[in-house]
Amino acid sequence: MMKKELKIKSNKTNQQKQKRTNPLANVFDDFIDFCQSKSLFMLHYCTGCGAIELPPAMTSRFDMERLGIQPMVTPRQADILLVTGYVSVKTLKRVILTYEQMQAPKYVIGICSCTVNGGMYWQSYATAKKLNEYMPVDVYIAGCMPRPEAVLEGLNRLKNNIKNDRKEQKGSAWKDYYKNYDYYLGNQQNLFGKEWQTPVDVIAEAKLYGLEGEGTYGENTKKLKMVQHPLLPQEMKL
Amino acid sequence: MSLESLNEILNKINTIKITHKHKRRIRVDVKADSLTTLLELIKGQASFLHLSAITCVDWIEDNQFELVYHVWSYEENCLISAHTRIDRDDAKFVTVYDLYKPADFFERDIYEMYGVFFIGSPRMEKFILTEWFGMPPMRKDFDSEAYVQETFNWTEYNPDWLQELSDQGGGIAIKPEDIRLSGTLHNKATHREREKAKKEHVVGKGWKS
Numbered sequence: 001m002m003k004k005e006l007k008i009k010s011n012k013t014n015q016q017k018q019k020r021t022n023p024l025a026n027v028f029d030d031f032i033d034f035c036q037s038k039s040l041f042m043l044h045y046c047t048g049c050g051a052i053e054l055p056p057a058m059t060s061r062f063d064m065e066r067l068g069i070q071p072m073v074t075p076r077q078a079d080i081l082l083v084t085g086y087v088s089v090k091t092l093k094r095v096i097l098t099y100e101q102m103q104a105p106k107y108v109i110g111i112c113s114c115t116v117n118g119g120m121y122w123q124s125y126a127t128a129k130k131l132n133e134y135m136p137v138d139v140y141i142a143g144c145m146p147r148p149e150a151v152l153e154g155l156n157r158l159k160n161n162i163k164n165d166r167k168e169q170k171g172s173a174w175k176d177y178y179k180n181y182d183y184y185l186g187n188q189q190n191l192f193g194k195e196w197q198t199p200v201d202v203i204a205e206a207k208l209y210g211l212e213g214e215g216t217y218g219e220n221t222k223k224l225k226m227v228q229h230p231l232l233p234q235e236m237k238l
Numbered sequence: 239m240s241l242e243s244l245n246e247i248l249n250k251i252n253t254i255k256i257t258h259k260h261k262r263r264i265r266v267d268v269k270a271d272s273l274t275t276l277l278e279l280i281k282g283q284a285s286f287l288h289l290s291a292i293t294c295v296d297w298i299e300d301n302q303f304e305l306v307y308h309v310w311s312y313e314e315n316c317l318i319s320a321h322t323r324i325d326r327d328d329a330k331f332v333t334v335y336d337l338y339k340p341a342d343f344f345e346r347d348i349y350e351m352y353g354v355f356f357i358g359s360p361r362m363e364k365f366i367l368t369e370w371f372g373m374p375p376m377r378k379d380f381d382s383e384a385y386v387q388e389t390f391n392w393t394e395y396n397p398d399w400l401q402e403l404s405d406q407g408g409g410i411a412i413k414p415e416d417i418r419l420s421g422t423l424h425n426k427a428t429h430r431e432r433e434k435a436k437k438e439h440v441v442g443k444g445w446k447s
Contacts, residue, residue, distance in 0.1 A: 090367075090368060123382055123383045124386070125386065126375075129386075129390040191389075192369055193369075
């Protein structure tokens with residue numbers, strides 16, 4: 001019973017969003033987006049050499065804090081996931097686990113050429129090439145490595161995307177992960193094997209956010225159901 | 239210990255070939271069956287207590303793997319590199335774990351990267367490449383580029399501003415698309431030929447140890 005009621009409620013709220021007629025409501029939405037773009041917490045996952053450009057960007061030389069962006073220690077409280085540098089297949093697993101732990105709305109920035117195309121590791125068997133095959137990426141900052149000015153430029157662009165999200169629909173790449181989960185999961189399974197499974201139930205989250213689409217389900221999510229086993233707490237042993 | 243007495247110890251093995259590269263650096267070539275005897279000798283009688291590394295070289299033309307054991311003595315300040323060769327098709331060798339404990343990691347690494355099985359080594363399992371299911375990637379017959387072509391996609395990026403720049407005579411001299419495949423820059427292979435070459439590559443998938 002509870003579940004059914006919840007479903008009806010969420011449907012109602014979706015309809016309400018579409019049928020808003022109060023002119024002040026739009027103003028309020030813009031205000032929310034404005035506030036959101038002014039307060040971002042960043043989790044920098046320093047996979048490669050691009051991380052060396054972050055200390056000057058964060059500290060007093062270029063000072064990221066004047067843009068309202070601060071480093072954050074846990075993925076659960078972070079808004080931005082900054083992937084700096086090449087992502088090896090082994091690291092990619094951890095990046096995906098980190099990304100799925102973050103709470104929506106969440107944004108991904110890929111720094112350096114390696115996240116675009118593998119960069120100088122294009123011929124390496126151990127490096128994943130395109131980051132946006134495995135998770136939706138908002139902004140790429142190309143360069144080997146990009147200067148702190150370029151990093152700040154990319155962050156500014158992300159801020160503008162978030163601010164103008166309702167007009168241009170650019171700052172909501174994270175919704176794509178729920179809408180096209182089957183595509184992303186398929187690419188992940190190609191690398192990690194068919195038994196790949198994360199602790200986060202993405203499909204349930206998609207239902208919660210009301211972001212289910214045709215791409216959420218597919219052949220790859222069927223495989224997921226085959227191998228999925230309930231996650232139990234680990235035994236404590238001394 | 240003088241150099242002569244060290245030579246005396248080394249010469250106890252019949253098939254040995256000693257090369258003095260430097261007074262602190264000795265290269266030793268032995269047959270595979272007498273390598274453990276040599277290590278035991280220099281550890282027990284000549285204070286070579288530290289196994290720095292085990293290296294593997296793939297000599298695909300000779301159909302052989304070369305194993306190099308680097309052993310260091312803190313008393314002599316001298317490094318002995320013991321070279322030995324084993325058959326490539328039947329890549330097995332005996333472990334030296336009972337002599338040198340760090341050999342565990344080196345042997346695991348070589349097993350993963352070259353597929354040389356060390357008999358008696360305590361943990362012959364995956365070490366670093368836990369997400370890898372293909373053939374050992376450091377072997378010379380593994381074509382990394384062909385594997386990448388088959389597994390991953392390439393991002394095309396041709397923005398307008400770059401086109402404008404190159405129209406004015408600037409831009410990038412060598413496009414990344416042209417040097418993506420090794421040798422294409424010099425051969426100037428056309429796209430069709432590249433596609434053909436892609437199909438003909440044999441990637442070592444489904445390799446079994």
